Amino acid sequence: MYYALLAAEEIAEEPSNPIIPVWNELFWGAISFFLLWALIRYVLLPPVQRAMNDRAATIQADRDAADAAKAQAVSASTELEDQLAGVRAEAASIIEQARSEADAERERLVARAEREVAAMREIAETEIQTEREQAMQALRPQVADLAVGAASKVMNGTVDLGRARPVVNQILNSPN
Amino acid sequence: MFGLEFPSIDNLVKWPSYFGEGTFYGLNKIGIISLIALIVPVLMFHFARKDLVPRGMQNVVELTVEFVEQQIIMPSIGPAGMRYMPLLLSIFLFVFIGNFFEVIPTFQMPANARMANPLILAIVSLVTYVGVGFKHHGFSFLKETIWPSFVPVGLRPLVGLIEFLTVFIIRPFALAVRLFANMLAGHILLVTFGVLCITLFTLSPLVIVLPFSFIMLVLLTAFEMFVSFLQAFVFALLTAVFIDSSLNPAH
Numbered sequence: 518m519y520y521a522l523l524a525a526e527e528i529a530e531e532p533s534n535p536i537i538p539v540w541n542e543l544f545w546g547a548i549s550f551f552l553l554w555a556l557i558r559y560v561l562l563p564p565v566q567r568a569m570n571d572r573a574a575t576i577q578a579d580r581d582a583a584d585a586a587k588a589q590a591v592s593a594s595t596e597l598e599d600q601l602a603g604v605r606a607e608a609a610s611i612i613e614q615a616r617s618e619a620d621a622e623r624e625r626l627v628a629r630a631e632r633e634v635a636a637m638r639e640i641a642e643t644e645i646q647t648e649r650e651q652a653m654q655a656l657r658p659q660v661a662d663l664a665v666g667a668a669s670k671v672m673n674g675t676v677d678l679g680r681a682r683p684v685v686n687q688i689l690n691s692p693n
Numbered sequence: 694m695f696g697l698e699f700p701s702i703d704n705l706v707k708w709p710s711y712f713g714e715g716t717f718y719g720l721n722k723i724g725i726i727s728l729i730a731l732i733v734p735v736l737m738f739h740f741a742r743k744d745l746v747p748r749g750m751q752n753v754v755e756l757t758v759e760f761v762e763q764q765i766i767m768p769s770i771g772p773a774g775m776r777y778m779p780l781l782l783s784i785f786l787f788v789f790i791g792n793f794f795e796v797i798p799t800f801q802m803p804a805n806a807r808m809a810n811p812l813i814l815a816i817v818s819l820v821t822y823v824g825v826g827f828k829h830h831g832f833s834f835l836k837e838t839i840w841p842s843f844v845p846v847g848l849r850p851l852v853g854l855i856e857f858l859t860v861f862i863i864r865p866f867a868l869a870v871r872l873f874a875n876m877l878a879g880h881i882l883l884v885t886f887g888v889l890c891i892t893l894f895t896l897s898p899l900v901i902v903l904p905f906s907f908i909m910l911v912l913l914t915a916f917e918m919f920v921s922f923l924q925a926f927v928f929a930l931l932t933a934v935f936i937d938s939s940l941n942p943a944h
Contacts, residue, residue, distance in 0.1 A: 535808065535877065536705055536870070542809035545724030549731040550787050550813055556777035557786075559737035565754055566778075568743035575745060642720040 653689075661685040699894075705884055706806055706877065707832055726804040730790040734783075761929065769933040770940065780821060786928040792876055792921030795883065796914050803921070806876040808869065811928075815869035818932040819861065823902055826939040837942055869932055875924050879917045886910040908918055 664685045669676040710719030719843075741754035761782045766774040791804035826834035829925050839853040839859055886909050893903040 533703055533707060535702055536873070538807070538809040538812050539858045540720065541710060541713070541719035542723045542727075543813065544717050545720060546804070546810040546813050548725035550783065550810070550817070553731045553734060553787055554780060554783040555736060557738070559781050562779055564743050565741060565758060566737060568745075568747075568751075569755060572747075577750070578701055612739065627801065632734065646716055 657686065657689050660689060699807070699885070700736060702881075705881065707804070708802070722800065722802055723804050726800060726802070727810060729794070730804065731788050733790050734786045736844060758782065762809045765926070765929050765933050770842070770937040773940065774933060775934065777821075777933070779815075781929050781933055783812070784817070784860050784932055786927050788814065788858065788872065788928050790920060791924035792924055793918070795880060795917050795921060796874065798930055801883070801941065803876040804879055805872050805924070806880045809872050811869035811872040812930075814872075814928065815865040817937055819865040819866060822860075822935045822939045825936055829940055834939070834942065864935070868928065872924050872928050875920060879913075879920050882913055883910065884912060894933060 525594055661682055665676060665681045668681065669678065708722040710716075710721045711725075712717035723727075733908060737750060737754055737757075740749075742749070744751060748757050762775070765781055765785070766778060770777070772826070787810070788805060791810055794800040795803040795806075823835075830837075834841040839857050840849055841852055841856060844852045861862065886906055889906045890910055893899050893906055
């Protein structure tokens with residue numbers, strides 16, 4: 518019974534071909550799509566793209582700034598290291614100069630001290646010589662007297678003091 | 694044999710109008726889905742904030758825009774295709790939302806299982822293809838299509854005729870039918886398993902098969918969601934490929 522009814526319906530109404538579009542669906546579909554296209558083209562998409570581009574630009578700017586800061590830090594570090602190396606070299610130079618100056622000063626002082634010592638030694642030797650000369654001069658008559666006296670005793674008083682004293686003085690005055 | 698009564702194809706895809714029945718402006722379920730496919734993207738874009746740090750709807754909108762840019766425009770056209778973003782984004786959203794109504798309760802009908810919307814989009818694709826070709830290459834674009842210089846002169850009329858039919862008739866028709874047939878097939882498949890579940894639920898001897906049918910119905914529903922996206926992607930991608938072949942005919 519049911520199939521008979523179905524068959525009757527099929528005879529009464531021929532099924533439509535689904536691949537053939539119908540006008541009312543074309544109408545609403547076209548209106549909807551073209552309106553969507555126009556709205557997306559002119560109203561909806563531009564602000565979104567602008568926001569996305571702004572974000573990309575901000576990210577790029579931040580990244581560039583970070584790169585620049587990094588490069589600046591590297592440059593500052595390099596510059597600092599250069600300065601440090603310069604300072605170290607300068608310190609080494611100063612130390613070397615101070616050392617050479619100290620050496621020169623020490624040599625100068627040593628030389629001066631040696632000169633002073635030599636001068637003092639010379640003065641002392643001169644004084645000693647003078648003292649000795651004076652002592653010799655002072656002792657010479659007494660030594661002559663003693664020598665003559667001793668010789669007279671040895672010779673049992675036969676030594677002529679008037680003749681012997683000049684001989685003794687001559688012996689004492691000779692360098693050896 | 695099992696008392697299965699499968700509805701006719703007209704019962705599955707042909708919908709009466711809510712008003713203006715029989716006129717060109719009669720609004721039926723397909724028309725309403727088309728209008729919703731217009732309204733949903735408008736609301737999405739409207740409620741998407743334009744902040745520096747995206748969140749909520751802005752994420753969805755930007756993800757969609759980036760998807761069209763990175764997966765459709767850049768691989769097929771390149772940076773020169775960015776000017777076609779509005780068209781390709783519109784096609785993608787319109788097709789996807791229209792398709793997705795296959796799995797939305799109370800609607801459960803993809804708008805593109807009817808020929809109207811796929812045909813409109815295919816014509817738009819064709820017109821864009823021709824327009825871009827004329828804009829960038831002038832009349833030589835049409836001449837190269839119907840009188841190709843890369844084949845011997847004797848073969849040019851035949852190859853030209855084939856090229857003309859391919860470019861202006863077969864390709865847009867294939868584009869439209871691919872979308873329409875896929876969505877119609879998916880719709881029929883879901884209806885089939887839906888009808889099977891209902892029928893088995895009332896037939897006690899075969900009720901043991903019901904869980905399998907129901908599982909298949911659920912799995913196919915998930916599959917149709919994927920197909921909805923895939924067909925939208927394919928349609929937009931092919932349109933982009935056509936635009937690229939129009940921009941660079943030598944390729």
